[in-house]
Amino acid sequence: MLGLMQDRPLLISQIIDFAARYYPKVEIVTRTVEGPIHRYGYRDAAKRAKQIAEALQGLGIKHGDRVGTLAWNTHRHFELYFGISGLGAVLHTINPRLAPEHVAYIANHAEDQVIFVDLNLLPIVEGVWGNLKTVKHVVVMTDRAHMPAASKIPNLLCYEELIADKPGTLKWPDFDEKTASSLCYTSGTTGNPKGVLYSHRSTVIHSMMMCSGPVLALTPNDAILPVVPMFHANAWGLVYAAPICGTKLVFPGPKLDGASIYELLDKEQVTLSAGVPTVWLALLEYCAQNKLKMSSVKRSLIGGSAVPYAMIERFWKEHQIEVAQGWGMTEMSPLGTLTRFNKGERELPDADRFAITAKQGRPVFGCEMKIIDDAGNDLPEDGSISGNMVVRGSWIVKGYMKGDGQSQFLEDDWFMTGDVCKIEDDGSVVITDRSKDVIKSGGEWISSIDLENAAMGCPGVAEAAVIGVAHPKWDERPLLIVVKRPEANVTKDDLLKYLNGKIAKWWMPDDVQFIDAIPHGATGKILKTELRKQFQGYKLPTA
Ligand code: ADP
Numbered sequence: 001m002l003g004l005m006q007d008r009p010l011l012i013s014q015i016i017d018f019a020a021r022y023y024p025k026v027e028i029v030t031r032t033v034e035g036p037i038h039r040y041g042y043r044d045a046a047k048r049a050k051q052i053a054e055a056l057q058g059l060g061i062k063h064g065d066r067v068g069t070l071a072w073n074t075h076r077h078f079e080l081y082f083g084i085s086g087l088g089a090v091l092h093t094i095n096p097r098l099a100p101e102h103v104a105y106i107a108n109h110a111e112d113q114v115i116f117v118d119l120n121l122l123p124i125v126e127g128v129w130g131n132l133k134t135v136k137h138v139v140v141m142t143d144r145a146h147m148p149a150a151s152k153i154p155n156l157l158c159y160e161e162l163i164a165d166k167p168g169t170l171k172w173p174d175f176d177e178k179t180a181s182s183l184c185y186t187s188g189t190t191g192n193p194k195g196v197l198y199s200h201r202s203t204v205i206h207s208m209m210m211c212s213g214p215v216l217a218l219t220p221n222d223a224i225l226p227v228v229p230m231f232h233a234n235a236w237g238l239v240y241a242a243p244i245c246g247t248k249l250v251f252p253g254p255k256l257d258g259a260s261i262y263e264l265l266d267k268e269q270v271t272l273s274a275g276v277p278t279v280w281l282a283l284l285e286y287c288a289q290n291k292l293k294m295s296s297v298k299r300s301l302i303g304g305s306a307v308p309y310a311m312i313e314r315f316w317k318e319h320q321i322e323v324a325q326g327w328g329m330t331e332m333s334p335l336g337t338l339t340r341f342n343k344g345e346r347e348l349p350d351a352d353r354f355a356i357t358a359k360q361g362r363p364v365f366g367c368e369m370k371i372i373d374d375a376g377n378d379l380p381e382d383g384s385i386s387g388n389m390v391v392r393g394s395w396i397v398k399g400y401m402k403g404d405g406q407s408q409f410l411e412d413d414w415f416m417t418g419d420v421c422k423i424e425d426d427g428s429v430v431i432t433d434r435s436k437d438v439i440k441s442g443g444e445w446i447s448s449i450d451l452e453n454a455a456m457g458c459p460g461v462a463e464a465a466v467i468g469v470a471h472p473k474w475d476e477r478p479l480l481i482v483v484k485r486p487e488a489n490v491t492k493d494d495l496l497k498y499l500n501g502k503i504a505k506w507w508m509p510d511d512v513q514f515i516d517a518i519p520h521g522a523t524g525k526i527l528k529t530e531l532r533k534q535f536q537g538y539k540l541p542t543a
Contacts, residue, residue: 009176009177009200009201010200010201010204010205011086011174011175011177011200011204012081012082012085012086012181012200012203012204013082013085013086013172014204015204015240015243015244016042016045016046016086016243017172018243018244019042019046019244019246020042020045020046020047022246023042023246024041024042024043025041025042025043026041026042026220026246026247027039027041027248027249028040028041028042028075028078028248028250028251029251029264029268030073030075030250030251030253031251031252031253031260031264032074032075033072033118033120033141033142034119034142034143034146038074040075042246045075045078045079045082047168048083048163048168049078049079049080049081049082049086050083050169050170050172051083051168052079052080052162052163053083053084053170053172054163054167054168054170055162055163056083056084056087056089057087058166059113059114059136059137060113060136061084061087061089061113062089063087063088063089063173063175063179064088064090064179064180065089065090066089066090066092066110066111066112066113066183067084067089067091067092067112067114067115068092068107068112068114068115068135069092069115069230069231070094070096070103070116070117070118070121070124070231071093071096071117071118071121071141071230071231072118072121072251072252072253072254073226073227073229073230073235073251073252073253074118074141074251074253075251076141077141077251078230078239078249078251080116081230081234081239081240084182085181085182085200086172087172087173088173088175090110090180090181090182090183091181091182091183092106092107092110092112092182092183093184093230093231093234094106094107094185094231095185095229095232095522095523096121096124096231097521097522098187098193100124100127100128101128102185102192102193103124103125104128104131104132105192105193106185107128107134108131108132108133108134109185109192109195109401109402110185110195110401111134112132112134112135113134113135113136113137114135114136115135115137115138115139116138116139116141117139118142118254119141119142119148120254122140122148122151125138126151126152126153129152129153138153138156139156139158139162140156140157140158140159141159142158142160143160143161144160144161177200179199179200180198181200182197182198182203183195183196183197183198183401184198184233184330186329186331187330187521187522187525192404194401194404194405195400195401195402195404196331196397196400196401198234198333198395201394202333202394202395203234203237203240203333203395204240205366205394206237206240206333206335206366206395207237207240207241207244209364209395210236210237210238210241210335211241211245212365214340214364214365215335215338215340215364216241216324218242218244218245218247218272219247220245220247220248222245222248222272223247223248223250223268223269223271223272223296224247224248224249224250224271225250225251225252225261225264225272225273225274226238226239226251226273226274226275227252227261227273227274227275227276228274228275228304232304232523233328233329233330233333233334234333236274236301236303236326236328236335237333237334237335238274248268250265250268250270256279257282257286258282258285258286258287259286261273261279261283262283262286262287262292262294265294265296265297266294266295269296270297271296271297271298271299272297272298272299272300272301273297273299273301274300274301274302275300275302275524276302276523277304277306277307277308277311277524278463278520278524279524280300280311280315281311281462281463284314285462285485285486287318287319288318293319294321295319297319298321298322299321299322299324300315300321300322300323300324301338302323302324302325302326303326303328303334305524305525305526306325306360306449306452307323307325307357307358308358308453308457309354309355309358309453309454309456309457310456310457311323311456312325312354312357316350322357323339323357324338324339324357324361325338325357325359325360325361326338326339326361327360327429327431329417331397331415331417332367332393332395332396332397332417333395333396335364335367335395336364336369336391336429337360337361337362337363337364337367337429338361338364339356339357339361339362340361340362340364341353341356342426356428358453359424359428359429359430360421360428360429360430360431361428361429362426362428362429363427363429366393366394366395367391367392367395367396368391368393369389369390369392369423369429370389370390370414370423371385371387371388371389371390371422372387372388372390373387376410381423381424381427382424383424385422386420386422386432386445386447387420387422388416388417388418388419388420388435389417389419389420389421389429389431390410390414390415390416391414391415391417392412392415396413396415398415418434418435419431419434420432420433420434420435420438431449432445432447432449432450433445433447433448433449437467437468437528439466439467439477439478440468441468441471441474441475441476441478441506442473442474442475442506443475444506446468446506446507447507448465448467448468448528450503450507451464451466451478451480451507451509452465452466455480455498455499457498458490458494458498458499459488459490460488460489460490461483461484461488461490461495462484462485462486462488463482463518464480464482464483465480465518465526465528465531466478466479466480466481466509467479467481467532467535469510469535469540470543471510471540471542471543477509477540477542478507478510479509479510479511479513479535479538479540480495480512480513481513481515481518481535482495482512482513482514482515483514483515483516483517483518492511495509495512496509496512510540510541510543511540511541511542515534518531519531519534
């Protein structure tokens, strides 16, 4: 017997309509690519989203067409999020930090018809212009006064001009909620990037869960600054969650340095920020050097890479900011687990609380997970053993664009994440490694994440990475690679002494190497492939 409730489709356009009607004056504040700060309310944003949708119809964009963006977090990008998807077209966010050949590859693979690009990212599109096979129009996200005088791209269009004469009165169409809404490619550190095609349904359900009490508990008293880019897994869904909750949004545009972010946090009274650990490292350093405190911020959502214990401690002790660690993937919209304190845990002594936050968190409702061995058997969830993490749920990918990456899709909807983790009795997830980064020593695994986190606590260390290096007896042994904090003179001996007692004895790195900078990929993760190349043929002193 079926239920007798309505089947109204869940559509992204409903989010912006809701915010325009009930939170018309709640602000979206942007540091624009052109420089000045721009501000307006959800009602004006909604009207301009309709204007850009009308302009797209004028350019011949139809239901299902892909429209690319190469853009920072700004109000215009926000308008495109709703304008493109609202029409039933597909918003394809392209990561401008990808190698140019990858940008061209994914624009062609997605068959983008139009590309919207920020002024200072235009050279990327110009650079690959000759290789773009389907793009008919390129729109520069600026006004006439800032349009480039000349470009190798013929008939460049101007965003503000395009919408200027549009009425903004369009009624969003209704369609099947399973319609594709947006598209984001994985960063492709191994092989070509793979496309993750979200639907309206998956996006709305994920967004509602982001808003909820156990996750972000958003309210109109909050102001969010998403440093996480809108081209990285839809800015973790925050750009949809904020308008549902009447929460103010603060967009940093292209300036992601410590000083610029600090200024916005402070002036706009931001209560919640979100981004990858490397961004916060820079901000914490900036605050420490200039003796500044982030006074309005209450919470910081950090994910994309493991959050070191030392960072959690610094946020709390120096700024009274509570860190929430999130784990997820582009393929998961992205949220899987999050620091979720059970009753009484928030009152624990600092060190115990930080230890909980240093884990990847507990699953949120809507995302099922388990660990399996290489033969596909379920493993115990009592913290005793690491295994391959698989997930399923209504906002988890069920296939990549055009059938790529089939081997990651298992029976009964389980998706192979490629992460290796432990699941503890109480559901806490502890990620050990990416499966391709695990260090196998004498038949046992050493967690590079645990070692990195421990090393990051050592005074004088700015950033640490651990890779496995070939060893004649043990197969592989860990090599610790460190970037020092400015003016610090920490040595190998200091590090090994510091680690002593904090990690299992047989995990002790066989050597420590100091370098000027650790390479990061397009989504801010340490590029282990690059480090392994850099240290290829390197001989450990113990080998
Ligand atoms: P990419 O496109 O670079 O893969 P994603 O953000 O989709 O970008 O990357 C997902 C991966 O990032 C996860 O599979 C996991 O390995 C890593 N990751 C994300 N969050 C965390 C976290 N909190 N702790 C450890 N690893 C994380």
